[in-house]
Amino acid sequence: MVRQLAPADYNSYTGTLTIPAGSTSATVSLTINDDNIDEPNETFSLNATVTSGTTDNTNATGMITIIDNDDPPTVSISDETVDEGAGTVTVTVRLKQSVLVRILSLDLSTADGTATAPADSRCLYRYTCTVPVQVVQVLLLIDY
Numbered sequence: 001m002v003r004q005l006a007p008a009d010y011n012s013y014t015g016t017l018t019i020p021a022g023s024t025s026a027t028v029s030l031t032i033n034d035d036n037i038d039e040p041n042e043t044f045s046l047n048a049t050v051t052s053g054t055t056d057n058t059n060a061t062g063m064i065t066i067i068d069n070d071d072p073p074t075v076s077i078s079d080e081t082v083d084e085g086a087g088t089v090t091v092t093v094r095l096k097q098s099v100l101v102r103i104l105s106l107d108l109s110t111a112d113g114t115a116t117a118p119a120d121s122r123c124l125y126r127y128t129c130t131v132p133v134q135v136v137q138v139l140l141l142i143d144y
């Protein structure tokens with residue numbers, strides 16, 4: 001009997017295999033599924049239990065490694081236009097062309113253009129300022 005369960009990285013497999021007398025091997029074909037996720041190489045195992053015949057061992061395991069073929073995601077930051085009176089500006093850090101399966105950490109910093117910090121920040125007309133850098137809100141989105 002052969003049946004396949006829910007597919008993901010590979011299709012699970014259950015079946016029986018016969019190695020004929022006079023032979024030293026037989027093969028089984030397992031289905032590997034190509035996804036679009038940048039991820040570490042993945043492994044699964046094929047396990048066998050001897051149900052008839054005489055062998056030195058009754059169980060054997062083979063490890064299958066699936067080598068990832070997807071490029072890592074590209075990071076981009078949105079360009080924004082904001083009114084001076086808005087107080088804050090929301091900037092989007094976006095990942096393109098991949099689905100995130102690992103946590104991605106970014107260090108963020110601002111750099112002066114024609115605007116300078118902190119003079120052009122929201123602290124301009126305040127006597128005290130406790131915000132060391134221009135405040136930005138970051139929203140991490142994922143493009144599928």
Ligand SMILES: [Ca+2]
Nearest residue numbers: 009035039042
């Ligand atoms: Ca995969």
Ligand SMILES: [Ca+2]
Nearest residue numbers: 034035036070
């Ligand atoms: Ca792929």
Ligand SMILES: [Ca+2]
Nearest residue numbers: 035037068070
């Ligand atoms: Ca992949």
